[in-house]
Amino acid sequence: MGIPAIEVKDLCKTYRLGEVNVEALRDVTLTIDRAEFIAVMGASGSGKSTLMNILGCLDRPTSGTYRLDGDDVGTLPRDALAGIRRKKVGFVFQGFNLLSRMTALENVELPMIYESVASSVRRERAREALRAVGILDREHHLPSQMSGGQQQRVAIARAIVNTPSLLLADEPTGNLDTATSVEIMRTFQGLADERGITLVLVTHETDIAQYSKRIVRFRDGRIIADHPVGAP
Amino acid sequence: MNLYAASKVAYRSLRANKMRSILTMLGMIIGVAAVIAMVAIGAGANERISAQIASIGSNLILILPGSTTSGGLRSGFGGVPTLTMGDAKAIGKELPAVGLSTPSVRNTAQVVYGNQNWSTIIQGVSPEFFQIREWMLTGGRYFSGGDVDAAAKVAVVGQTVADNLFGEESPVGKVLRIKRVPFTVVGILERKGQSPQGQDQDDTVIIPVTTAQKKLFGSAHIGTVGTILVQAVDGPSVKEAEKQTTDLLRQRHRIGPGQEPDFSVRNLSEMLAVAEASTRIMSLLLGAIASVSLLVGGIGIMNIMLVSVTERTREIGIRMAVGAREKDILLQFLIEALVLAVTGGAIGILVGVGGSSLISLFAGWSTLISPGAIFLAFGFSAAVGIFFGFYPARKASRLDPIEALRYE
Numbered sequence: 001m002g003i004p005a006i007e008v009k010d011l012c013k014t015y016r017l018g019e020v021n022v023e024a025l026r027d028v029t030l031t032i033d034r035a036e037f038i039a040v041m042g043a044s045g046s047g048k049s050t051l052m053n054i055l056g057c058l059d060r061p062t063s064g065t066y067r068l069d070g071d072d073v074g075t076l077p078r079d080a081l082a083g084i085r086r087k088k089v090g091f092v093f094q095g096f097n098l099l100s101r102m103t104a105l106e107n108v109e110l111p112m113i114y115e116s117v118a119s120s121v122r123r124e125r126a127r128e129a130l131r132a133v134g135i136l137d138r139e140h141h142l143p144s145q146m147s148g149g150q151q152q153r154v155a156i157a158r159a160i161v162n163t164p165s166l167l168l169a170d171e172p173t174g175n176l177d178t179a180t181s182v183e184i185m186r187t188f189q190g191l192a193d194e195r196g197i198t199l200v201l202v203t204h205e206t207d208i209a210q211y212s213k214r215i216v217r218f219r220d221g222r223i224i225a226d227h228p229v230g231a232p
Numbered sequence: 233m234n235l236y237a238a239s240k241v242a243y244r245s246l247r248a249n250k251m252r253s254i255l256t257m258l259g260m261i262i263g264v265a266a267v268i269a270m271v272a273i274g275a276g277a278n279e280r281i282s283a284q285i286a287s288i289g290s291n292l293i294l295i296l297p298g299s300t301t302s303g304g305l306r307s308g309f310g311g312v313p314t315l316t317m318g319d320a321k322a323i324g325k326e327l328p329a330v331g332l333s334t335p336s337v338r339n340t341a342q343v344v345y346g347n348q349n350w351s352t353i354i355q356g357v358s359p360e361f362f363q364i365r366e367w368m369l370t371g372g373r374y375f376s377g378g379d380v381d382a383a384a385k386v387a388v389v390g391q392t393v394a395d396n397l398f399g400e401e402s403p404v405g406k407v408l409r410i411k412r413v414p415f416t417v418v419g420i421l422e423r424k425g426q427s428p429q430g431q432d433q434d435d436t437v438i439i440p441v442t443t444a445q446k447k448l449f450g451s452a453h454i455g456t457v458g459t460i461l462v463q464a465v466d467g468p469s470v471k472e473a474e475k476q477t478t479d480l481l482r483q484r485h486r487i488g489p490g491q492e493p494d495f496s497v498r499n500l501s502e503m504l505a506v507a508e509a510s511t512r513i514m515s516l517l518l519g520a521i522a523s524v525s526l527l528v529g530g531i532g533i534m535n536i537m538l539v540s541v542t543e544r545t546r547e548i549g550i551r552m553a554v555g556a557r558e559k560d561i562l563l564q565f566l567i568e569a570l571v572l573a574v575t576g577g578a579i580g581i582l583v584g585v586g587g588s589s590l591i592s593l594f595a596g597w598s599t600l601i602s603p604g605a606i607f608l609a610f611g612f613s614a615a616v617g618i619f620f621g622f623y624p625a626r627k628a629s630r631l632d633p634i635e636a637l638r639y640e
Contacts, residue, residue: 053634058552058553058634078557079559082556082557085552086555091553093637097550099550101248110550110554111554113237114551115555
């Protein structure tokens, strides 16, 4: 299989909350292969969001190493992390996080603006991404003119438009009804299968986690279980 | 992110908050307009003074007779006629730093033409007078050196006199009477307007100095003149000309070292330079006061940018999550501030230019808008935008993406 997509070793993250130190992650070691679809589960405060932020290069670990595609990215400076987010990571959030004043197409173009892609290429690639998630017919709509499911598709298109190797989804169905959730999860499955994108899904819903191939459970900043889907 | 993309983003977000953007710009508009108008007023005043100085003539020295002390009684300057035609000629011919000089005899007299009469200032001078004062003709000719030698009864009249005595008629060739002595008008001078002291310089009749002495005013002291007007060869030579003139006159009047001279030398250019300097200080002061409002406008921009950064914390977080670097965010907010300041500045220039023309129209003050002032105001507003936009932009770029994404 070669180099794994994600290689996390003895990862610790400690926050200072006022006078108290909060240990959000304690010695987490985890390896995720390329094109793997993994669900991270746990109650709120279990450390799964912190892991997500570190995997997404939004945050740096207090100690331990994080290798993304074989490169140690845990200690990079802010701007280098921004570069990794731009080129290798796509985010999908629970609250969609689209820019409300921009149309669907413009939202998808956003990561490419920071990559200084020419505007004609940008447009073409953004439309491709919208087509891939089946929402091209809404390209000129503002987020406020779309349903939650449609907005989440736009957000997914934005996350994949720079052809990242890692897609992180933080409770992507948390604000959606069941039918829409199913559609969104199918979309994710398709992306993992067809594009070979490594997919890390954070959720606390067992049904949603079933769409993945492997489940990692967190409690109090530690991994308490790691098993393929279907196993207990 | 390139500059064009950043400008587009900035423009959109400013448009999204139209009212707020306009009000913020208003601060800049008022500031820039005030600076432009104030500088225009100052420059206008300055230009008027300069024009008046030019109307007097440049690099001038005035020699006045007196004061003398006789038996403990001191007469004021000009009290005793001590300057002579000989002095005037010697100054003009012998001194290297002096370009031109003319004696001058002044007196007020009634001038009559037909059934009109007018009281005006009669000046007896030599033809160099016209050159020194840089006084052009609108018709006819100047009188010549020959006219002076012959004490010819010819006159050159100022516009005010021409208007009052001749009305619509052309004065050239007409005969007017000064104290019953007939003079032929040979030329009309162009209008000079007010002197820096507020006198009408055109209210005068100019005749050869010899004619004035012999045929008009007479004098207890034959061959004396009222004043001597001297022009230095150029600006830097004025001081030297002053010194040379003083030395020459002391020698001619046989005044030993340590003795009080019976004449005084005044540097007119210097006096006028003082007047010019004081208006310059005034215009500087006006500009400085107006700049304060520009500063206040800048603080307005900073204020609104800080609000904007807070409001858009989540947007900043999203942009960071998709890969915006610190400098991308910095650039975006900096350009937003810059667009506010520069747009405000551009409108302010229009308002300032319009305002100063209104001021000169209604208040009658002369205003002068220089391209330099416009460039300066524009550049200054851009600088204000960058200066006051930098802190909020930096604050935005330093946000923690996780915190920013979590911000409600």
